[in-house]
Amino acid sequence: KKRIGILTSGGDSSGMNAAVRSITRVALQKGCIPYAIYEGYQGLVDGGQYIKELGWEDVRGLLSVGGTSIGTARCSDFRQREGRVRGAYNLISNGIDALVVIGGDGSLTGADMLRAEWSGLVDELIATKKVTAEECEHLREDLTIVGLVGSIDNDMAMTDITIGAVTSLHRICEAVDNLTSTALSHQRAFVIEVMGRHCGWLGLMAGIAVGADWVFLPERPPPLNETKYGDDWETEMCDIVKKYRALGNRKTLVIVCEGAIDRNLKPIKSDYVQKVLTDRLHLDTRVTCLGHVQRGGTACAYDRFLATVQGVEAVEAVLRSKPGVPAPMIGNSHNKMTCTPLMEAVKLTHAVAEAIAQKDFGRAMEMRDPEFTA
Numbered sequence: 001k002k003r004i005g006i007l008t009s010g011g012d013s014s015g016m017n018a019a020v021r022s023i024t025r026v027a028l029q030k031g032c033i034p035y036a037i038y039e040g041y042q043g044l045v046d047g048g049q050y051i052k053e054l055g056w057e058d059v060r061g062l063l064s065v066g067g068t069s070i071g072t073a074r075c076s077d078f079r080q081r082e083g084r085v086r087g088a089y090n091l092i093s094n095g096i097d098a099l100v101v102i103g104g105d106g107s108l109t110g111a112d113m114l115r116a117e118w119s120g121l122v123d124e125l126i127a128t129k130k131v132t133a134e135e136c137e138h139l140r141e142d143l144t145i146v147g148l149v150g151s152i153d154n155d156m157a158m159t160d161i162t163i164g165a166v167t168s169l170h171r172i173c174e175a176v177d178n179l180t181s182t183a184l185s186h187q188r189a190f191v192i193e194v195m196g197r198h199c200g201w202l203g204l205m206a207g208i209a210v211g212a213d214w215v216f217l218p219e220r221p222p223p224l225n226e227t228k229y230g231d232d233w234e235t236e237m238c239d240i241v242k243k244y245r246a247l248g249n250r251k252t253l254v255i256v257c258e259g260a261i262d263r264n265l266k267p268i269k270s271d272y273v274q275k276v277l278t279d280r281l282h283l284d285t286r287v288t289c290l291g292h293v294q295r296g297g298t299a300c301a302y303d304r305f306l307a308t309v310q311g312v313e314a315v316e317a318v319l320r321s322k323p324g325v326p327a328p329m330i331g332n333s334h335n336k337m338t339c340t341p342l343m344e345a346v347k348l349t350h351a352v353a354e355a356i357a358q359k360d361f362g363r364a365m366e367m368r369d370p371e372f373t374a
């Protein structure tokens with residue numbers, strides 16, 4: 001019987017609960033024993049009350065609940081080998097021989113690190129008499145690791161979509177719809193700041209879905225028409241806003257991604273965009289930073305579905321796993337479930353961030369999606 005530990009780590013995202021529910025119930029159906037590891041890697045390091053066997057009823061009602069009911073954390077202890085030794089001890093003492101981690105690239109890197117060090121950690125625990133050789137006989141060789149990507153940013157390479165991104169997009173659209181009624185009434189302009197770190201997916205998708213006048217992205221610094229505007233995005237943005245106003249638009253919506261940059265890689269700040277619209281076009285301009293409302297609330301249908309089917313696949317991947325084979329990340333490509341080496345995806349994600357930092361925007365986009373053409 002495989003004993004499968006489940007943990008959620010890094011920033012929370014809606015759909016993580018649906019994944020926990022799915023993994024738990026499929027594991028039970030397949031004759032495995034699921035365990036919740038509470039508070040992310042901190043629970044793994046601390047053990048005791050933070051690791052609990054899960055039954056069918058324990059995950060009842062979780063499908064739609066936002067965030068993660070088993071808790072998440074940023075855990076500095078786990079970044080140190082000493083923390084991972086304690087984590088390994090807690091897995092062995094609970095007889096857990098597989099770990100499904102739901103989180104972003106950092107969480108998946110931590111999982112890979114644990115696996116890479118695994119036999120050394122086990123040897124150390126035996127040598128220091130924390131565990132006996134018999135206790136970890138079947139665990140000596142390898143620890144099974146499977147990753148699911150839970151992140152509102154949709155910033156992971158080698159998957160088209162991450163658990164929680166679509167719910168977050170819904171939250172942004174709802175918020176902008178609410179702003180739109182007052183914008184229309186007063187002919188106001190709104191500069192709306194959205195999350196996404198170095199990835200513009202949330203901002204771009206929201207821009208299309210709400211009909212924004214302009215979107216500032218990390219991957220495509222303005223101006224869009226370089227030949228005409230050179231470095232002067234302010235004039236290009238104002239020309240476009242003016243054009244739409246002249247066509248009868250009573251509102252202006254500008255979306256600023258939190259990682260948005262200009263051509264000199266300087267951050268584009270919402271307050272500055274507000275000043276440009278106010279000074280140049282004399283628009284009554286307000287800034288709304290959506291903040292954590294973007295993370296919250298009921299998971300949308302798509303995230304419930306995605307997390308549930310990926311949870312099924314995660315248990316299948318645990319049961320298929322073989323010592324020495326790279327740990328898989330369950331993803332989605334062109335609407336099909338994928339199972340790719342977890343560390344390849346993490347490395348590619350970091351390479352994308354590096355390409356953006358080098359101003360190589362086309363290359364960054366190609367790495368995120370090999371079928372992308374600039």
Ligand code: ATP
Pocket residue numbers: 009010011012041073074075076077078079080103104105106107108109110111113151153
């Ligand atoms: P998000 O995308 O929401 O930020 P994330 O998983 O990338 O999610 P991080 O804070 O980067 O979030 O990582 C979560 C946890 O994973 C860290 O607090 C740490 O415990 C563990 N972790 C991250 N990177 C490493 C690493 N290189 N080695 C060991 N553990 C790590």
